[in-house]
Amino acid sequence: MADSASHAQPASTDGQTRRDFLLYATTAVGVVGTGLALWPFVHSMNPAADTLALSTTDVDFSAVQVGQAITVVWRGKPVFIRHRTPEEIAQARKDDSADLRDPQKDADRVKKPEWLVLIGVCTHLGCVPLGQKPSDPKGEFGGWFCPCHGSQYDTSGRIRKGPAPLNLEVPPYAFTSDTTIRIG
Amino acid sequence: MSAYKTNNKMVGWIEERLPIFSMLQHSAVEYPTPKNLNYWWNFGSLAGFMLVVMILTGVFLAMNYTPHTTMAFNSVERIMRDVNYGWLLRYLHMNGASMFFVLVYTHMFRGLYYGSYKAPRELLWWVGVVIFLAMMATAFMGYVLPWGQMSFWGATVITNLFSAFPVVGQYIVTWLWGGFSVDNPTLNRFFSLHYLLPFVIFALVFIHLWALHTVKSNNPLGIDVKSPQDTIPFHPYFTIKDLFGIGVFMMVYLAFVFYAPNFFGEPDNYIPANPMVTPPHIVPEWYFLPFYAILRAVPNKLGGVLMMFGAIVVLLFLPWLDTSKVRSGRFRPIFKQAFLLFIIDCVVLGYVGSQPPADTITLIGRIATAYYFFHFLILLPLLGKIEKPKPLPASISAPVLRGGGMAAGATAKPMEKA
Ligand code: HEM
Ligand code: FES
Numbered sequence: 287m288a289d290s291a292s293h294a295q296p297a298s299t300d301g302q303t304r305r306d307f308l309l310y311a312t313t314a315v316g317v318v319g320t321g322l323a324l325w326p327f328v329h330s331m332n333p334a335a336d337t338l339a340l341s342t343t344d345v346d347f348s349a350v351q352v353g354q355a356i357t358v359v360w361r362g363k364p365v366f367i368r369h370r371t372p373e374e375i376a377q378a379r380k381d382d383s384a385d386l387r388d389p390q391k392d393a394d395r396v397k398k399p400e401w402l403v404l405i406g407v408c409t410h411l412g413c414v415p416l417g418q419k420p421s422d423p424k425g426e427f428g429g430w431f432c433p434c435h436g437s438q439y440d441t442s443g444r445i446r447k448g449p450a451p452l453n454l455e456v457p458p459y460a461f462t463s464d465t466t467i468r469i470g
Numbered sequence: 471m472s473a474y475k476t477n478n479k480m481v482g483w484i485e486e487r488l489p490i491f492s493m494l495q496h497s498a499v500e501y502p503t504p505k506n507l508n509y510w511w512n513f514g515s516l517a518g519f520m521l522v523v524m525i526l527t528g529v530f531l532a533m534n535y536t537p538h539t540t541m542a543f544n545s546v547e548r549i550m551r552d553v554n555y556g557w558l559l560r561y562l563h564m565n566g567a568s569m570f571f572v573l574v575y576t577h578m579f580r581g582l583y584y585g586s587y588k589a590p591r592e593l594l595w596w597v598g599v600v601i602f603l604a605m606m607a608t609a610f611m612g613y614v615l616p617w618g619q620m621s622f623w624g625a626t627v628i629t630n631l632f633s634a635f636p637v638v639g640q641y642i643v644t645w646l647w648g649g650f651s652v653d654n655p656t657l658n659r660f661f662s663l664h665y666l667l668p669f670v671i672f673a674l675v676f677i678h679l680w681a682l683h684t685v686k687s688n689n690p691l692g693i694d695v696k697s698p699q700d701t702i703p704f705h706p707y708f709t710i711k712d713l714f715g716i717g718v719f720m721m722v723y724l725a726f727v728f729y730a731p732n733f734f735g736e737p738d739n740y741i742p743a744n745p746m747v748t749p750p751h752i753v754p755e756w757y758f759l760p761f762y763a764i765l766r767a768v769p770n771k772l773g774g775v776l777m778m779f780g781a782i783v784v785l786l787f788l789p790w791l792d793t794s795k796v797r798s799g800r801f802r803p804i805f806k807q808a809f810l811l812f813i814i815d816c817v818v819l820g821y822v823g824s825q826p827p828a829d830t831i832t833l834i835g836r837i838a839t840a841y842y843f844f845h846f847l848i849l850l851p852l853l854g855k856i857e858k859p860k861p862l863p864a865s866i867s868a869p870v871l872r873g874g875g876m877a878a879g880a881t882a883k884p885m886e887k888a
Contacts, residue, residue, distance in 0.1 A: 328645075331659065337649045357746060361650035364746050406683040407651075410771060412630035413623065433750050434627065434767055436827045451771050 287370040299310060342470035344462070347401070355418045357406060360469045363416050364406035365457060366430075367467075370441065375399050377428065378442035389452045395456050403467065404443040405457050407434040410450035430454070497683050502701035504689035506866050510584075511687070512715035518675060519716055520570045525668050527563040531556075535615065537661035540655045542617035543742045561731040563841025567609050568734040568743040569723050571757035572823040574602060578854075582788075583809055586688040592789040593746030594681040599785050601674045606758070608667040611660040613755060618739030623752045625652045625660070631765075646818050650747060691869075692798025693862055700866035751826050759823030760816050766827060767839040777839065784846045791846055801860040805853050808845065815841045 313423065343360040347367055350356055355368040370378070378392040396402055408415050416422040417430035417439075425431035425438035427446045432438070437448030444453040459469040474492035485491050521831050534553050536545040549556035578598070581587055587595035598867050614625045633639040648655030686695060695701055700773050702708075726733055734756060738749045756764050761778050768774035784791075799806050822835040863869045 331647050331655075333649050334655070335646075337653075359746070362653045362745060363651045380632065407547055410630075411627040412633075413752070415625065433748060434623075434752055449766075449769055449771060449774070463813060 342468055344466065344468050346466045348465035352400070357418050358469075360405075360457060365469060366402070366404045366406040366418060366443075366454075368402045368404075368418075370400050370402050374428065374441040378440065381427075381440055381442065381444070384446075387445050388443060388451065390453055393443075395442050395453070395458075397459075398459060400443075401467075402443060403456060403459055403469070404454040406430075406454070408434065408437055408450055409435050409445065409452040409454065410435055410448070415454075477681075481724045497679075498709075499703065499705040501683060501704035502686070502695070502698070503704050504687055504695055504700060504866055505702045505707075506689050506691060506870075507687065507708070508690050509715070510576070510580040510690075512712060513573050515578060515712040516715055516719050517570065517573045517577055519719075520566060520573055521668065521675065522870055523670060524563065524566050524570060525672070527559050527566060528665070528668065530559050531563055532665060535661075537615065537658050539617060539657055539743070542615060542657060546616040558727070561727045563612075565723065565726045565731060565734065567612065568755070568757065569719075570605065571609070572604065573719075575757070578602070578814065582812075584688055584690060585692050585792065585794075587788045588792065588797050590790065591681075591688060592684045594678065594685060595789065596786055597674060597678045597681060599782070601678060603782065604667055604671050604674065608664060608671065611664040611667075611756065614657065614660045615664060615745045616739060617657065619741045619743055619749050619867070620736045620739040620752065622652060622743035622745065623748055624754055625656065627752065628754075629656075631775045631778075634775040636772070653745075664821070688797065689866060690798060690800060691863060691866055692796065692800070693866065696865045697867075712726045753824055756820065759821075760819035761823070763819040763823035763835045764842065766823070767832065767835040777843075781842060784843070788846070788850075792850045794857065794859070795854070796859040796862065801862055802853070802857055803860065804857045808849055808853065811841075812845045815845065846853070
């Protein structure tokens with residue numbers, strides 16, 4: 287290689303452009319090829335098929351009284367299901383017009399107003415907010431309080447105070463009967 | 471380099487094929503070391519020693535540790551109770567991590583005070599910062615392995631930092647987890663990387679030393695070596711001094727291991743991980759506290775994450791930020807005080823990071839964070855321009871020899887001190 291290169295030096299520019307082309311083409315193929323070869327390594331770290339397969343959870347909440355809440359597991363995360371009282375629903379609707387960081391109407395966050403279904407993961411850095419048990423602090427807005435850095439959520443699970451940027455997420459779910467839902 | 475000579479046939483035979491003896495001779499025996507190094511220069515070799523201890527104890531722990539969510543916690547308890555000397559291996563490793571950070575932080579503050587990041591040592595400094603980052607990643611992932619409550623929630627909060635990045639954030643986090651929350655795939659990969667990274671650090675340490683031996687050590691006066699009289703050979707002078715340092719250090723380290731093994735730990739980490747319940751007060755290990763305080767000081771999620779990484783990245787820009795031509799803080803009257811304030815600021819940040827969030831704590835955290843960046847971004851560039859440094863000695867030998875090379879009798883006393 288080095289030999290022929292020094293030979294070609296004084297020759298026509300024609301040969302040089304052809305050599306340049308070959309060099310660039312080879313480099314490009316090498317870079318793309320290396321990238322393609324890396325992808326399996328990178329993608330092997332994404333959720334595996336069996337992890338994805340565990341992605342629905344069925345819940346029967348017929349025993350949950352008004353004002354009570356239960357926590358179920360979906361995709362390894364807690365899901366909060368709160369049987370809201372009429373006052374909580376009224377408060378949530380009234381707050382539709384409050385100063386919200388992540389504006390959303392309460393009606394858009396529920397399928398049936400008395401059942402609030404939320405992923406129980408603080409949208410700041412992923413702690414589980416308190417507020418499910420009667421003895422838990424619920425924060426200034428009657429919803430949930432995150433112990434990690436003090437985020438506060440209202441009775442619709444909307445962020446009202448603290449560092450979290452977004453409302454508690456509503457997971458995809460559907461009512462399979464009056465008192466059962468399938469999450470996922 | 472003086473040519474390597476030997477009478478030993480076997481050594482000669484090897485040397486001709488692999489010049490390892492001359493390399494050792496050159497870099498561990500003859501290596502010309504400034505003769506005025508003080509004890510702050512012990513911390514590099516101490517950190518290297520600690521790295522070896524971590525790898526050794528880690529490899530033996532791994533023989534009994536099981537990286538699975540259902541077994542990890544119990545396998546660590548088994549190491550503590552049933553494995554012969556398992557408690558010793560684990561306590562050496564656990565406290566070793568804290569000691570490692572004590573040593574490396576001291577090593578870094580030494581560099582900050584004596585201007586060791588200035589030309590020609592910029593690359594040496596940068597490799598050091600990369601080692602520091604790799605250490606933080608290693609320690610973070612190691613802390614996840616026992617799979618206690620702090621392990622789990624620490625991992626959750628720290629990996630969630632990446633969700634702050636717009637658009638790609640959530641994909642990055644899912645990828646890091648290998649699922650939809652911190653779970654078994656996360657634990658497995660953390661163990662894999664926790665095993666790997668210390669060896670990467672080991673390699674980086676060699677690059678660090680390669681750069682060091684190219685530009686040679688800085689010294690407390692911060693002036694260049696001018697003649698062979700300014701140096702002494704590494705062996706035996708510094709081999710023995712470093713060994714002495716290791717002896718003193720071991721007394722401190724082992725005092726923790728044997729008398730207060732859980733001093734640096736969190737009791738909550740002896741509760742098995744529960745993904746459904748966050749402990750009321752989660753804190754990272756002490757060595758991350760100042761950065762945690764910076765994270766929490768910013769009311770915006772992405773902003774907090776960027777500031778936290780920025781606090782480390784800013785170290786890389788030091789060679790340009792510090793505009794002073796004088797290396798050593800000893801000759802910089804104002805810098806000296808700024809340096810003291812900076813250390814106090816870091817301690818305040820550490821304290822703030824350890825406290826639950828409350829209004830006054832957050833306010834102190836904000837002021838301390840602002841001061842941290844003020845120190846690097848405004849104070850250092852400005853000081854170099856306005857400060858009038860004290861006169862530098864003509865050479866390393868000059869302050870002890872007074873007029874360079876007087877009669878030996880007159881200088882014997884001060885020489886001893888050097
Ligand atoms: C840079 C060097 C290293 C640092 C800073 C480090 C740090 C840590 C930390 C902080 C823990 C948690 C200790 C606890 O709370 O129980 C840990 C655990 C562990 N480390 Fe390391 N480590 C290092 C090197 C290694 C190496 C090289 C290996 C294996 C080859 C290893 C294997 C383990 C194992 C198996 C555990 C789990 C057992 C336990 O929790 O004690 N470590 N490490
Ligand atoms: S994780 Fe909830 S406030 Fe930070």
